[in-house]
Amino acid sequence: MDSGASFLASPYKDLMKNFKTRNFGKVRLVDDEALEIAGMGDINLRTSIDTIWTLKDVIYIPRLKKMLISIDILDVQGYRVTFSDDQWKVVKGNLFVVHVWKKGTLYMVELPTKEVNSVSNDVGHSSTLWHQRLGHMSKKGMKILVSKGTIPELKDVQVSFYEPCVFGK
Template sequence: MCMEDYEGQLDDTEHDVNFGGGAWRVKKGSMVVARGHKRGTLYMTTSYQDTIVVVENAKQTKLWHCRWGHMSEKGMKLMIENGALPDLKTVDHQMCESCILGKQKQASFSNGGREPKSEKLELVHNDGWGPSPVASLGGS
C-alpha cells in the first residue's frame, strides 16, 4: 500500500513544527520552511509560490511512483524525457517505505543437516492457510 504520513515524515527529517500565539511555523535548523497565522479555528498558510511548487512536485512524484508500480527514479526520468508523464517536469523522489520493505532479504531456513532428496516428490513442502475469516465474492 502506498500511504503518506506527512507528520511522521516531518519528524523523521528533523523538522520542528510550532503552534502558538496565533501563528505556526515549520523550521529545519534555523531556516523557516513554512509559516502561517490562525484565522478563527484554522491555521492558514503563508508561503512563497516556489515552496508550494516544490511540495506539489514531490507529491506528484510520489503519486506517479505509486501508480507505476513503485518505478525507479531512473525509470521515471526516462518516462519524463519521452513525454509519458506530462504532469511531471522533474523527479523529486523521496524515500518510499514500501520499496524499502520490498527489497529487504529474508534469512534462508537451514536444512537441519538433512541430505538433499534424489527422487521427485520425496519431500513436499506445503503452505496451508485457512479457513479465511473474510467471505469470498461468491459468499463461500
C-alpha cells in the first residue's frame, strides 16, 4: 500500500492476465534508482476474506521488490479506502475487498499469490459473498431470506467468524 504511488505495480509477471509486453518507459524510485517498466496486465488476488480482488492495469517492473498498490488509483477505479483505529479497509460498493490491521507503522497487505484462473466460478452460491452483498446481514436474517426463497442461489447459510464485520461494528 503506497499513498505516494501514482500507479499499481508488481514484480510478479506470472500473476498477470491480459499481459501486454512493450516498453512503457522507466519509473524512478524515491532513492533515484530508475527501473524499467516491461509490460502491463491485470492481477486477480484471493483476499483473506476469500473474495477475488482484480487489480486492473498493473505495470510490470521486474526489479521491483514488492507489489505497490496506489491509494489514488484505487480511488480512480471506484474503491473506497479508509484508515481508522489502526485498520485499513478497501470497499467497493457494499463489498469489503480487503481489511488489514496496522503492524508497527505500516499497513502490510498479505494476500495469497496463488494464481486465480477464474473469478466467475460458482460465486453466486457463497454465504460469505451474500453476507457482504446484503450489507453484512446477520446469519439469522440471511436464514430467513433463504427460507422465503429470496436468494434462490443460496441453499444453506454458512457464515463463519468474519473479522471485518465483527470489528467494524
